[in-house]
Amino acid sequence: MRIPMFATAVLLGVIAGTAAEAHAFLDHADPRVGSTVPTAPREVSLTYTxxxxxxxxxxxxxxxxxxxxxxxxxxxxxxVMRVGLKPLSPGAYKVRWHVLSVDTHKTEGSFTFHVGQ
Ligand SMILES: [Cu+2]
Incomplete structure (x- = not known):
């Protein structure tokens, strides 16, 4: 029975480690990260993990x-975190975010999107 018990302990360790690393990362954004949108968005919506x-x-x-x-x-x-936008003219825009997740870990990041061609 030693081998199965060892395997179980390793598996539990992996699960615990995964949970500890589960900070709030950006899951997806609207406008999408790095995208070009034909019309000016009215808001940026950021969805986290x-x-x-x-x-x-x-x-x-x-x-x-x-x-x-x-x-x-x-x-x-x-x-989800949302922020409204002023009327945007065609061009490049940068989104900089920082969040504190309920597990008390901070993460931050940035990305750009383009309005127009
Ligand atoms: Cu975390």
């Missing part, structure tokens, strides 16, 4: 000159 702690999470959207184009305070619903 875990529920978020709104008080310690935020997002900024800037244009090619570094000027803010988001409307400020994001809204939250479980694992």
């Amino acid at each position: 875990q529920n978020l702690e709104p008080a310690f999470s935020g997002v900024e959207v800037t244009d090619a000159n570094g000027a803010r184009v988001d409307l400020g305070k994001p809204s939250f619903s479980s694992s």
